Amino acid sequence: MTGCIGSARVYSPEEAVKKTVERIDRAIREWQEAKTFQRVEFPSKPTKDPQRVAFWYYTHPLIAPALTIPERKQKFETQHPDVHLDAQFIGEWFYAIQKLTVSLAADDLPDVALVKQEWLGALVESGRVAPLDMVLDENLLKDIPESVRTAYSVQGMMYALPADGFCSVLYCNREILKDLDPPKTWEELRRIADQLRRARPEKDFHPIGYLPFMEMFWSAGGEISFEKTSGCLDEEHALDTLQFLLALRTEELMYPRPVSDESAGLELFARGRVAMTAASSRFLPQCKTLPFEISLAPLPGKNGPISRLSDNVLIVFSDYAESKKRTIASLLEFLTGPDVQGASSLELGAVPIRSTMRKELNIQSGLLEAFTVARSAPLVRPWGMVEDELRRMATLVGL
Numbered sequence: 001m002t003g004c005i006g007s008a009r010v011y012s013p014e015e016a017v018k019k020t021v022e023r024i025d026r027a028i029r030e031w032q033e034a035k036t037f038q039r040v041e042f043p044s045k046p047t048k049d050p051q052r053v054a055f056w057y058y059t060h061p062l063i064a065p066a067l068t069i070p071e072r073k074q075k076f077e078t079q080h081p082d083v084h085l086d087a088q089f090i091g092e093w094f095y096a097i098q099k100l101t102v103s104l105a106a107d108d109l110p111d112v113a114l115v116k117q118e119w120l121g122a123l124v125e126s127g128r129v130a131p132l133d134m135v136l137d138e139n140l141l142k143d144i145p146e147s148v149r150t151a152y153s154v155q156g157m158m159y160a161l162p163a164d165g166f167c168s169v170l171y172c173n174r175e176i177l178k179d180l181d182p183p184k185t186w187e188e189l190r191r192i193a194d195q196l197r198r199a200r201p202e203k204d205f206h207p208i209g210y211l212p213f214m215e216m217f218w219s220a221g222g223e224i225s226f227e228k229t230s231g232c233l234d235e236e237h238a239l240d241t242l243q244f245l246l247a248l249r250t251e252e253l254m255y256p257r258p259v260s261d262e263s264a265g266l267e268l269f270a271r272g273r274v275a276m277t278a279a280s281s282r283f284l285p286q287c288k289t290l291p292f293e294i295s296l297a298p299l300p301g302k303n304g305p306i307s308r309l310s311d312n313v314l315i316v317f318s319d320y321a322e323s324k325k326r327t328i329a330s331l332l333e334f335l336t337g338p339d340v341q342g343a344s345s346l347e348l349g350a351v352p353i354r355s356t357m358r359k360e361l362n363i364q365s366g367l368l369e370a371f372t373v374a375r376s377a378p379l380v381r382p383w384g385m386v387e388d389e390l391r392r393m394a395t396l397v398g399l
Helices: 013-034 063-068 070-079 093-106 117-126 138-143 146-151 186-199 213-219 235-250 262-270 281-287 325-335 343-347 355-359 365-372 383-396
Strands: 052-057 084-089 112-116 168-173 206-208 274-280 294-297 312-316
Touching: 013 235, 013 383, 052 063, 052 093, 052 325, 063 070, 063 084, 070 084, 070 325, 093 112, 112 117, 112 325, 117 312, 117 383, 138 325, 168 262, 168 281, 168 365, 186 206, 186 235, 213 235, 213 383, 235 383, 262 274, 262 281, 274 281, 281 294, 281 365, 294 365, 312 325
Parallel strands: 052 084, 052 112, 206 274
Antiparallel strands: 112 312, 168 274, 168 294
């Protein structure tokens, strides 16, 4: 009875890091032992219908409307009358996982698919996805920012395109911050939060709502090594990040009870109980309806602004990548072009991923800055397990 209703033990940052190091090391060793040699050749099967391209997608704010609304899908068909697009909606991601898993086992896959980034590392290692360098036109590749190309590359080859330009941002209540500029570093965040705390000492208000551990860890220089067999977690920067976040809580600069995700932080933000909170830019339309003016900024990092790219990516399965090269390229160009990722997507909080398109639009400065400094998780199979352990570590210390 006591175990069921009693509070869980809160670990010190040092204890939490030690436990997490052991678990991450074990997960990476198990992956290394089971890892097979990565395929570097992608033989493509011949096809009887090179003009047909099959695309599977799940619920997504940009891609789903572009393909399920007949008038919008017709734009692709008008631009490419010789291409037959077989676009299949496969439901929410929870159900899409099941269909993709079965199809992988049966070797019955589409040409192109929308998947979550957490799947990408395993697919790359298995050789089931083709490097986009062999599919896309060089001009289109160059139109993708180098930072984005690097984020989705392994051994110099790019394996995915971001399906959107959503990224993590710091939402700021301008009525509370007034003429204060959004913080860019931990030092600035602490100083501004302390200033707001002294100006508004009431118990139901706190300057900061939610800050994600991962972006904070990256900003401090923290990394995970997937080549080593022990000490894979950068302990120094992990400890530094935990201590910084806990100090904000102790000094009453951040919401006093654990805020486990961005949605909880946004709820506090909407009620005016916090002045700043981190969340995806996809929440911008809802935040625009709040009864106060907001602004956006990258997340403040220890060594400068930081952000994280969306976890939705476009991949090409390797089976028919070569024999359908031109057809597949036309679809990817459409999905990253102005009809899907143009001005309308910007209204939803997604920055166009192609550089030429961004030049033609008036993008909110804080949003553009966040996208510019955004990074993504490493493309390795065990990343999902590693990030779960890092989230668990934050929970152990009471964050």
